[in-house]
Amino acid sequence: MKKSILFGALTVAGLAAGGAAAATLDDVKARGKLNCGVTTGLVGFAAPDANGEWKGFDVAVCRAVAAAVLGDPTAVEFVPTTGKTRFTALASGEIDMLARNTTWTFSRDVDLKFEFTGINYYDGQGFMVPKELGVTSAKELNGATVCIQTGTTTELNLADFFRANNMEYEPVPIETNAEAQQQFLAGACDVYTTDASGLAATRATFEDPTAYVILPEIVSKEPLGPLVRHGDPEWGDIVRWTLYALITAEELGVTSTNAAELASGTNNPEVNRLLGTEGDLGAMFNLDADWALKAISSEGNYGEIFAKNIGVDTPVGLARGLNAQWTEGGLLYAPPFR
Amino acid sequence: MADTHAHSVAFVRKDVIPESPPPARQTGVPKWLRENLFSSWANTALTIAAAWAIYMVLSSFLPWILNGVWDASSLSQCREILAGKTGACFAVLTERWHQLLFGFTYPSELYWRPVLAFIIMLVAFAPVLFFDLPRQMLVVTVLFPFIAFYLIWGGPLLTPIIAFLGCVAGYLVFSHYGKANFATGFFGGIAAAFIVWSIGGLLVDLVRPEEPWMTPVPSRDLGGFMLNMMLGVTCVSLSVPLGIVLALGRQSDMPLIKAVCVIFIEFIRGVPLITLLFVASVMLAYFFPPESTVDLFLRVVIMITMFSSAYIAEVIRGGLAALPKGQYEAADSLGLDYPQAMRLIILPQALKISIPGIVNVAVGLFKDTTLVSVISMFDLIGMIRGPILASTEWSGVYWELFGFAALLFFVVCYGISQYSQWLERRLATDHR
Numbered sequence: 001m002k003k004s005i006l007f008g009a010l011t012v013a014g015l016a017a018g019g020a021a022a023a024t025l026d027d028v029k030a031r032g033k034l035n036c037g038v039t040t041g042l043v044g045f046a047a048p049d050a051n052g053e054w055k056g057f058d059v060a061v062c063r064a065v066a067a068a069v070l071g072d073p074t075a076v077e078f079v080p081t082t083g084k085t086r087f088t089a090l091a092s093g094e095i096d097m098l099a100r101n102t103t104w105t106f107s108r109d110v111d112l113k114f115e116f117t118g119i120n121y122y123d124g125q126g127f128m129v130p131k132e133l134g135v136t137s138a139k140e141l142n143g144a145t146v147c148i149q150t151g152t153t154t155e156l157n158l159a160d161f162f163r164a165n166n167m168e169y170e171p172v173p174i175e176t177n178a179e180a181q182q183q184f185l186a187g188a189c190d191v192y193t194t195d196a197s198g199l200a201a202t203r204a205t206f207e208d209p210t211a212y213v214i215l216p217e218i219v220s221k222e223p224l225g226p227l228v229r230h231g232d233p234e235w236g237d238i239v240r241w242t243l244y245a246l247i248t249a250e251e252l253g254v255t256s257t258n259a260a261e262l263a264s265g266t267n268n269p270e271v272n273r274l275l276g277t278e279g280d281l282g283a284m285f286n287l288d289a290d291w292a293l294k295a296i297s298s299e300g301n302y303g304e305i306f307a308k309n310i311g312v313d314t315p316v317g318l319a320r321g322l323n324a325q326w327t328e329g330g331l332l333y334a335p336p337f338r
Numbered sequence: 339m340a341d342t343h344a345h346s347v348a349f350v351r352k353d354v355i356p357e358s359p360p361p362a363r364q365t366g367v368p369k370w371l372r373e374n375l376f377s378s379w380a381n382t383a384l385t386i387a388a389a390w391a392i393y394m395v396l397s398s399f400l401p402w403i404l405n406g407v408w409d410a411s412s413l414s415q416c417r418e419i420l421a422g423k424t425g426a427c428f429a430v431l432t433e434r435w436h437q438l439l440f441g442f443t444y445p446s447e448l449y450w451r452p453v454l455a456f457i458i459m460l461v462a463f464a465p466v467l468f469f470d471l472p473r474q475m476l477v478v479t480v481l482f483p484f485i486a487f488y489l490i491w492g493g494p495l496l497t498p499i500i501a502f503l504g505c506v507a508g509y510l511v512f513s514h515y516g517k518a519n520f521a522t523g524f525f526g527g528i529a530a531a532f533i534v535w536s537i538g539g540l541l542v543d544l545v546r547p548e549e550p551w552m553t554p555v556p557s558r559d560l561g562g563f564m565l566n567m568m569l570g571v572t573c574v575s576l577s578v579p580l581g582i583v584l585a586l587g588r589q590s591d592m593p594l595i596k597a598v599c600v601i602f603i604e605f606i607r608g609v610p611l612i613t614l615l616f617v618a619s620v621m622l623a624y625f626f627p628p629e630s631t632v633d634l635f636l637r638v639v640i641m642i643t644m645f646s647s648a649y650i651a652e653v654i655r656g657g658l659a660a661l662p663k664g665q666y667e668a669a670d671s672l673g674l675d676y677p678q679a680m681r682l683i684i685l686p687q688a689l690k691i692s693i694p695g696i697v698n699v700a701v702g703l704f705k706d707t708t709l710v711s712v713i714s715m716f717d718l719i720g721m722i723r724g725p726i727l728a729s730t731e732w733s734g735v736y737w738e739l740f741g742f743a744a745l746l747f748f749v750v751c752y753g754i755s756q757y758s759q760w761l762e763r764r765l766a767t768d769h770r
Contacts, residue, residue, distance in 0.1 A: 041728025052442040088620040178727035205733040
């Protein structure tokens with residue numbers, strides 16, 4: 001009896017949350033601000049600078065969506081979430097979208113009732129070890145102590161990898177990347193494992209980066225992308241196509257500097273459709289015709305965002321790799337705008 | 339005669355021998371050293387070992403402090419300036435001190451507001467903590483919560499005024515009817531306060547100015563050590579009275595009140611604080627519709643207050659149990675009723691006994707406020723662990739940041755502890 005009351009209350013709460021979610025676009029427009037969930041801090045992906053301005057690769061996605069919907073890339077309320085609080089924050093309606101380098105998995109998509117709206121970074125889990133250990137392959141790590149962030153997919157991948165290779169390991173559970181870094185440097189663990197992008201970013205901040213090697217094995221697929229709640233397909237479409245607009249803009253050579261100029265009309269119909277001078281793509285999901293133009297003008301196209309936050313010229317120093325356009329041997333492939 | 343004598347003795351000393359200094363090993367520093375440090379072989383060995391340990395610590399610690407770099411824009415620049423030498427990178431403190439103290443979203447042109455609130459807080463607490471000060475200063479104490487709210491959160495001036503008027507109305511009703519019947523006065527007071535607040539709330543919405551004098555700052559923008567101080571001060575000052583009520587309730591003869599208090603205390607003490615915080619931040623959001631959520635700061639204050647009041651209640655119950663039964667009987671024989679007996683005889687003694695325990699809980703509570711960093715509130719520790727260590731410039735600076743945090747907490751906690759010792763001496767009436 002008591003149980004049924006509890007479930008009843010949960011159902012009502014769920015329905016209330018669902019009802020509130022049904023018109024996220026209207027909510028965001030009425031509020032005048034986009035509530036976007038980000039990490040509490042990850043080098044290159046999301047962190048506030050000395051003036052309290054959020055900067056980073058994931059932050060740029062939030063800003064692009066805000067620009068497309070509200071016309072103002074600064075109309076974002078960044079809600080910092082930890083690995084543990086991120087999904088409840090999204091499910092309860094506290095945030096409209098989550099851009100927190102979250103791995104797209106079956107159970108998160110289906111069981112947690114979220115909708116991943118694309119992939120903005122193709123990552124994979126790697127291992128970093130001190131050079132003096134003399135390890136050259138992850139297959140030699142039998143019996144190692146491993147620093148691992150809790151509540152992430154990396155924790156599960158690690159178990160899978162060691163089980164598949166019949167090896168033993170001792171996990172050292174850690175809450176944040178910053179702590180893992182310190183534990184690893186202090187020698188609390190032989191190996192630090194997380195997404196390869198995170199390893200590169202972490203190693204870049206070491207006093208002597210050359211004393212550490214990132215092993216060649218990538219043991220998992222980590223497609224990271226923004227996500228929204230189930231139950232509001234229109235809002236999901238807006239987030240999805242904003243991301244695709246950034247990717248397509250790079251493919252078509254539309255940048256933050258030339259977008260306004262190209263918007264006055266070009267010979268390329270795809271560019272025209274993207275920037276709203278031809279067709280009425282924006283009106284199909286109740287946005288202005290120049291929604292993509294605003295999104296691209298805010299932080300630049302995908303390539304510009306990548307170069308500015310995590311590219312080879314930044315301290316993070318990541319190469320494009322899998323995240324290059326499909327025309328250049330990468331996996332970025334946006335469906336056509338028509 | 340004198341002459342004869344003078345010749346009969348070879349030498350007569352005519353003046354007093356000047357006092358000679360004591361042997362070197364019996365005086366001053368050598369004596370102290372010999373008695374305290376080298377009195378036996380075992381002590382000598384310990385002294386040498388201790389001196390070596392101190393040297394080892396200082397020889398690595400002092401260069402680190404003294405070589406510290408105070409002016410750089412990133413950790414890598416610090417390392418360039420140090421060029422391989424040992425040295426701290428204090429530049430992170432000079433660049434990010436405002437984020438450590440106020441959080442990263444509190445508008446920097448408004449920093450004067452929390453600082454002013456802090457200064458007023460010192461004035462407001464003085465008459466409560468040091469009861470030799472003039473009683474008129476209590477006016478500031480009564481007004482302080484409303485002034486602090488207005489300063490820190492901003493918004494329309496009417497809000498704190500309405501809140502204050504509601505409290506005044508509640509107090510007036512209570513003091514009028516409470517004498518005759520406690521329950522009538524108590525619930526009547528609460529009802530009166532709520533009536534004033536709801537009418538006032540409508541009024542505030544009606545005349546809400548477009549641009550209030552004080553720019554409103556949402557709770558989400560609070561952070562840094564300011565957040566720790568706010569949580570600590572609010573929760574301690576709320577949980578002491580609540581703890582007293584719970585302790586008295588647990589001793590009550592009325593079964594319902596006793597049962598409620600016992601269940602509350604035992605439940606809260608049986609649950610870790612971090613669980614309560616997760617409930618406050620995550621679970622409650624499911625049960626409220628998204629627009630009407632209670633402010634996160636308020637939710638956290640409620641949870642921490644509940645937690646610490648349960649502990650304080652048990653500490654005070656210990657104080658009550660320590661009083662001899664004769665004190666209760668003496669109060670009864672004087673013809674005092676229950677509130678009078680408690681107020682005049684029992685509680686002053688019980689609270690005095692409980693001071694060390696209450697201070698213990700208060701210090702612990704103040705440090706526990708750093709736990710809010712796990713529910714992504716950016717208190718001092720949350721600022722360090724999250725944004726600062728995740729910035730490209732300062733990723734990898736640990737000792738300087740956490741040392742700074744430790745220093746701030748030590749200053750406050752040591753101050754609380756010194757105050758409590760002073761209070762115990764001041765209240766000591768027994769002859770030991």
